[in-house]
Amino acid sequence: MTVSSSGFISVTWRRLWPLPALLLTAGIFAGIATWVLSAPVRAFExxxxxxxxxxxxxxxxxxxxxxxxxxxxxxxxxxxxxxxxxxxxxxxxxxxxxxxxxxxxxxxxxxxxxxxxxxxxxxxxxxxxxxxxxxxxxxxxxxxxxxxxxxxxxxxxxxxxxxxxxxxxxxxxxxxxxxxxxxxxxxxxLDRSPLTDDPSHDAAWNRGRYLVEAQLHCAECHSTRNLLYAVSDDTRHAGGPDQEGTGLVPNITPAAIGHWSDDDLVVLLTTGRTPDLRQVAGSMADVVRNTAALPEPDRRAIAAYVRALPARPSPDMP
CATH class of the missing domain: 1.10.760 (Cytochrome Bc1 Complex; Chain D, domain 2)
Incomplete structure (x- = not known):
């Protein structure tokens, strides 16, 4: 048994030895690929x-x-x-x-x-x-x-x-x-493609889209996140838990504020006052300090774009 089994083991090992080598090689290539793909890439040279x-x-x-x-x-x-x-x-x-x-x-x-x-x-x-x-x-x-x-x-x-x-x-x-x-x-x-004007909308909507989606980065707070903690397209601008997990960020799509007028939104962005005479607080109060200092046409452009967002229901909260 000892003699015959040693021969068997020797033959079997010769048949199987490429498997560990292949796994090791695959692991090395996977590591190199991950290192290359994860490298920082500058937008500008x-x-x-x-x-x-x-x-x-x-x-x-x-x-x-x-x-x-x-x-x-x-x-x-x-x-x-x-x-x-x-x-x-x-x-x-x-x-x-x-x-x-x-x-x-x-x-x-x-x-x-x-x-x-x-x-x-x-x-x-x-x-x-x-x-x-x-x-x-x-x-x-x-x-x-x-x-x-x-x-x-x-x-x-x-x-x-x-x-x-x-x-x-x-x-x-x-x-x-x-x-x-x-x-x-x-x-x-990370999508670096520029936000070009959409000819199916007017200049105010396009300006508002640029401000909301690029500069103001409203979706970063007013959306829930997917499993990899990126903004979920299904709840974009529809609100959800705040980043600190201590409260809720409101839905700003027409599903929640569709009864607001453009003027209502402009007043909010200027004074922080909502149509039901509440005053925004917390981080949104700080946002209003900045939007209030923007030119009024920009605030009206923001209002026009936000009021035209797709109506999305607020996500279910745990």
């Missing part, structure tokens, strides 16, 4: 750096307001919304994100950034040193902005006061500290 110089700061201020930059990046505990020292903690199912300093401070902020660095951060979620940013920065929406508006935004940011001090790093457990996987997530959910 160094050859385009000149384009992002010499923006218009006055136009950049409008981008700053519509993009809700101060709502997250203004230093907490003070009233000056141009002091962008960061530090606001953002709770999430993955851990706590601490909003970074984006003031012109050359050490703790973005004072050494170029315009192209800001463009790649906002429109591809890639840092100047080539790392993925977490999509807590809403680059999924900002990716559809016009590059010249990022150029103008940088001109505006450069004129703001530098703020010293760097917030603590994000407080995330493993595996969420490993940013490389974000590259695979981007392959699925």
């Amino acid at each position: 160094e050859s385009e750096e000149l384009f992002f110089r010499n923006g218009d700061a006055a136009r950049g201020e409008q981008v700053f307001l519509a993009g809700q930059c101060a709502s997250c990046h203004a230093s907490p505990g003070q009233s000056d919304r141009t002091r962008l020292g960061g530090g606001l903690p953002l709770a999430s199912p993955f851990g706590a994100f601490n909003v970074p300093n984006i003031s012109p401070d050359p050490i703790d902020g973005i004072g050494r950034w170029r315009g192209i660095d800001l463009a790649n951060a906002l429109m591809s979620g890639v840092s100047p040193d080539g790392r993925h940013y977490y999509p807590a920065l809403p680059y999924v929406a900002y990716a559809r902005m016009r590059p010249e508006e990022v150029r103008d935004l940088m001109a505006y940011l450069r004129g703001l006061p530098p703020v010293a001090g760097r917030p603590p790093p994000h407080d995330l457990p493993l595996p969420f500290r490993l940013r490389r996987g974000i590259g695979l997530w981007k392959r699925l959910f």
